[in-house]
Amino acid sequence: MEARDFPVADGVLVPLLQSATIPASFRHGFSTRAGGVSPAPYHSLNLGSKWGDSAENVAENRRRLLAASGARAMVRVSQKHGTHVVRVAAGDDPETVKGMEADGLCSNQAGLGLSVHVADCVPVLIADPRTGACAALHAGWRGTVAGVALAGVKALAEGFGCRPEDLRVALGPCIGPCCFDVGAEVVAAFEAAWPGAHAADIVVETPGFQPRIDLRQCLRLQFQAAGVLPAHIDVSADCTSCDPAGRFYSFRHSGRLTGQSVGFIVVPD
Numbered sequence: 001m002e003a004r005d006f007p008v009a010d011g012v013l014v015p016l017l018q019s020a021t022i023p024a025s026f027r028h029g030f031s032t033r034a035g036g037v038s039p040a041p042y043h044s045l046n047l048g049s050k051w052g053d054s055a056e057n058v059a060e061n062r063r064r065l066l067a068a069s070g071a072r073a074m075v076r077v078s079q080k081h082g083t084h085v086v087r088v089a090a091g092d093d094p095e096t097v098k099g100m101e102a103d104g105l106c107s108n109q110a111g112l113g114l115s116v117h118v119a120d121c122v123p124v125l126i127a128d129p130r131t132g133a134c135a136a137l138h139a140g141w142r143g144t145v146a147g148v149a150l151a152g153v154k155a156l157a158e159g160f161g162c163r164p165e166d167l168r169v170a171l172g173p174c175i176g177p178c179c180f181d182v183g184a185e186v187v188a189a190f191e192a193a194w195p196g197a198h199a200a201d202i203v204v205e206t207p208g209f210q211p212r213i214d215l216r217q218c219l220r221l222q223f224q225a226a227g228v229l230p231a232h233i234d235v236s237a238d239c240t241s242c243d244p245a246g247r248f249y250s251f252r253h254s255g256r257l258t259g260q261s262v263g264f265i266v267v268p269d
Ligand SMILES: [Zn+2]
Pocket: 175, 176, 177, 178, 179, 180, 239, 240, 241, 242, 243
């Protein structure tokens, strides 16, 4: 994925990571810590309101993200580590959508931005160039095991007639298999959800170390199983926990959550 700087008001640049797999007509991006106003430990583009940062700073950061996105409005949901995907229709009040418990949004309303908030979880963006519909999903380990990827593909099919073979999928920065140590109960959950999780490199076992999970590998295989073409799935290599430049928020790395990034996609005009 490529980093591009987007000018926002007062000459400030907001860098966004973008996927070449998502067609250019869908403005989209994965934010980093850069380009915002929050002081340490939230520095600087914290887009989450629950972690102790001031409401004013988060509001300014959200204004900057909205300006960088080019969307007329940006909607989000109340994330629960589940699989519910909200279909956002014309006239839906963003404040109402924000209160809905879900881990994904889909829409075909021109100019509307769909966003998910993440630190170590996977932000997933899906675009359908045939119908113009798109979706954003939040996939932590619980949502991944529960099948949020398939839920996203189904929501697009049922809502807008999308076909899996047309979909373009981008999996953004998240905690990588380099850092995502887990306990036996998480390994068991992945083995139950995906027989052959070890052979498929979803569960990574190294003698002398705790087992680790590759969330993006699991999601990639789930999207393929749902009919998405392998060539249409773009997977970031960035790890939020051990990124050498410290570009991302990470609960694992910080020992506490000091902010959240956003993955967003905008319905074409
Ligand atoms: Zn790592």
